[in-house]
Amino acid sequence: MKTEFVPEACCTLDISGLEQDRLVNMFKAIGNPYRFEIMKFLVTHPGCITGDIVDYLPLAQATVSQHLKVLRNAGWIEGTVSGPATSYCLHEENIAWFREEVGNIF
Amino acid sequence: MKTEFVPEACCTLDISGLEQDRLVNMFKAIGNPYRFEIMKFLVTHPGCITGDIVDYLPLAQATVSQHLKVLRNAGWIEGTVSGPATSYCLHEENIAWFREEVGNIF
DNA sequence: ATGTTTAATCGTAATTTTACGATAAATGGA
DNA sequence: TCCATTTATCGTAAAATTACGATTAAACAT
Numbered sequence: 001m002k003t004e005f006v007p008e009a010c011c012t013l014d015i016s017g018l019e020q021d022r023l024v025n026m027f028k029a030i031g032n033p034y035r036f037e038i039m040k041f042l043v044t045h046p047g048c049i050t051g052d053i054v055d056y057l058p059l060a061q062a063t064v065s066q067h068l069k070v071l072r073n074a075g076w077i078e079g080t081v082s083g084p085a086t087s088y089c090l091h092e093e094n095i096a097w098f099r100e101e102v103g104n105i106f
Numbered sequence: 107m108k109t110e111f112v113p114e115a116c117c118t119l120d121i122s123g124l125e126q127d128r129l130v131n132m133f134k135a136i137g138n139p140y141r142f143e144i145m146k147f148l149v150t151h152p153g154c155i156t157g158d159i160v161d162y163l164p165l166a167q168a169t170v171s172q173h174l175k176v177l178r179n180a181g182w183i184e185g186t187v188s189g190p191a192t193s194y195c196l197h198e199e200n201i202a203w204f205r206e207e208v209g210n211i212f
Numbered sequence: 213a214t215g216t217t218t219a220a221t222c223g224t225a226a227t228t229t230t231a232c233g234a235t236a237a238a239t240g241g242a
Numbered sequence: 243t244c245c246a247t248t249t250a251t252c253g254t255a256a257a258a259t260t261a262c263g264a265t266t267a268a269a270c271a272t
Contacts, residue, residue, distance in 0.1 A: 010198040011205070013146045020142065028137030032260090036130050040119045050219055060262050065220055067260090084218040084269045092116040099117070099212045106205045138230090156249055166232050171250055173230090190239040190248040 011106045022075070023101050026094075029074035034059060035067050039076060042090050049085040117212045128181070129207050132200075135180035140165060141173050145182060148196050155191040 015023060030036055034057060041056055042048070054064045068088065071077045075094035079086045121129060136142055140163060147162055148154070160170045174194065177183045181200035185192045 009149045009152065010196055010201050011149065013142075013149050021139070024137055024139055024142050026137075027133050027142075031130055031132075031134030031137040033127070033130055034260095036119075036126065036133075043115045043117065043119050046115065051217095054219095059260095061219070062221080062263075063261050069220085070259095081219095081268090084216090084267095086219060090116055095116050095212065099208075102205075102208055102212070106201065106208070140230095157247090160249095165230095167249075168233075168251080169231050175250085176229095187238085187249095190237095190246095192249065 013105045015101065015105050019101070023098070026074050026076065026098055029070050029076060032067070032070075035071055035076075038064075038067060038071060039090070042077060042088060046089050047087050049082075049087050051085070053088070119211045121207065121211050125207070129204070132180050132182065132204055135176050135182060138173070138176075141177055141182075144170075144173060144177060145196070148183060148194060152195050153193050155188075155193050157191065159194070 030039065037057065038053055041053060045052060050061070050065060050068065053068070054061045057064060059067075068077065068079065072079060075091055077088050078091045079088045081087075136145065143163065144159055147159060151158060156167070156171060156174065159174070160167045163170060165173075174183065174185065178185060181197055183194050184197045185194045187193075
């Protein structure tokens with residue numbers, strides 16, 4: 001069997017299937033300016049509630065809620081209901097997974 | 107001056123301004139299944155031409171060309187005209203930058 | 213029970229992205 | 243010069259995303 005010569009590349013991108021889908025979805029979710037800002041805000045304001053983020057961003061409550069949903073579905077954050085409010089935190093486990101995957105393929 | 111207590115976070119996301127814009131744009135560009143596939147293909151087929159990628163993906167030539175443009179504008183790849191064709195490679199320098207930035211903030 | 217607070221969801225408009233066929237432009241061979 | 247090859251761009255349709263006001267639902271205090 002002939003093995004094709006492949007020059008040394010600057011990354012492997014060695015990932016496929018569901019893991020790839022999951023990673024691409026995380027890239028897509030964080031690839032939006034406002035959602036990236038939400039992530040940054042959560043680093044310094046862990047456990048804050050939706051209203052805090054609404055106050056912080058120049059967006060309507062419904063829009064922020066929608067962005068939070070995208071981040072939640074992608075696994076970047078998790079929300080816990082506390083009273084009538086919802087408290088948001090970074091999803092440490094998934095972020096650790098992201099860091100490892102990116103570290104492996106880039 | 108009172109400094110607020112901030113618990114240890116799983117990442118810093120310590121980035122802002124133009125660098126943040128640039129990074130978010132790279133996230134956005136690679137956050138598309140077909141564009142991610144193109145990147146993977148280029149790892150193992152460096153220097154291939156547009157037509158090779160068109161043959162590889164179930165997309166029309168115009169669509170692939172458009173995806174290549176997005177990847178180029180985001181800095182993921184670079185194309186060099188060779189004859190009537192265009193040869194594409196990963197943009198090693200920008201990818202190295204991406205790797206470092208992600209490594210710093212995550 | 214009623215009213216207040218909070219956030220998700222609904223409905224919808226505007227914008228952006230994605231996809232494709234057709235065309236144009238550029239190269240190089242016959 | 244004429245033709246074939248290759249790819250970018252144009253025009254446009256369809257789909258997805260983004261944004262917002264209005265509504266709904268849930269929790270809790272009075």
